[in-house]
Amino acid sequence: EDKVVQSPLSLVVHEGDTVTLNCSYEVTNFRSLLWYKQEKKAPTFLFMLTSSGIEKKSGRLSSILDKKELSSILNITATQTGDSAIYLCAVDLNNDMRFGAGTRLTVKP
Amino acid sequence: SAVISQKPSRDICQRGTSLTIQCQVDSQVTMMFWYRQQPGQSLTLIATANQGSEATYESGFVIDKFPISRPNLTFSTLTVSNMSPEDSSIYLCSERTSGIGGEQFFGPGTRLTVL
Numbered sequence: 418e419d420k421v422v423q424s425p426l427s428l429v430v431h432e433g434d435t436v437t438l439n440c441s442y443e444v445t446n447f448r449s450l451l452w453y454k455q456e457k458k459a460p461t462f463l464f465m466l467t468s469s470g471i472e473k474k475s476g477r478l479s480s481i482l483d484k485k486e487l488s489s490i491l492n493i494t495a496t497q498t499g500d501s502a503i504y505l506c507a508v509d510l511n512n513d514m515r516f517g518a519g520t521r522l523t524v525k526p
Numbered sequence: 527s528a529v530i531s532q533k534p535s536r537d538i539c540q541r542g543t544s545l546t547i548q549c550q551v552d553s554q555v556t557m558m559f560w561y562r563q564q565p566g567q568s569l570t571l572i573a574t575a576n577q578g579s580e581a582t583y584e585s586g587f588v589i590d591k592f593p594i595s596r597p598n599l600t601f602s603t604l605t606v607s608n609m610s611p612e613d614s615s616i617y618l619c620s621e622r623t624s625g626i627g628g629e630q631f632f633g634p635g636t637r638l639t640v641l
Contacts, residue, residue: 457635
């Protein structure tokens with residue numbers, strides 16, 4: 418059975434801290450791994466990773482995929498209260514997307 | 527990415543009734559999907575909606591309960607039929623403009639509460 422596991426499930430930090438969110442997967446037919454940020458209802462797209470070792474970066478957020486370890490990390494540096502959200506990892510299995518349970522990040526002032 | 531809109535954004539419904547959620551995309555998209563997110567849980571795929579063919583449902587979801595239409599490449603509807611409180615969820619429409627292997631984007635969601 419295809420599985421996507423995120424850790425930690427929740428995390429509380431203070432502004433300015435750096436956080437690392439983890440996503441591991443056990444799937445067949447891996448195509449890519451995607452990260453989303455979910456604040457209210459709809460997840461907003463952050464990154465899509467298809468190749469190992471190539472970091473994708475957007476401002477204070479960055480992510481990298483390790484296909485050998487079947488995992489990915491999402492880093493957020495100099496966190497701000499606006500980063501508080503649920504961060505979802507999803508694995509694209511050809512015509513299907515399997516989501517992890519998410520990491521709820523709370524950034525305190 | 528395409529701009530995706532959903533209607534209604536939220537609704538409160540009575541048990542036993544049905545609600546149809548509309549999803550409109552501002553450009554033609556190959557693949558459209560419907561997801562459900564129950565309170566405190568992650569997203570679960572209900573079905574893939576392909577234009578011109580029957581929707582493909584995931585295990586645990588059936589057409590009688592969640593009929594889907596996809597009349598063209600920019601529009602889809604999901605109906606939640608004979609609702610019960612367990613159907614209270616956020617329902618999300620999603621698309622992949624570039625097809626299989628492309629990035630996937632979500633609509634703003636419909637928050638459904640069934641009393």
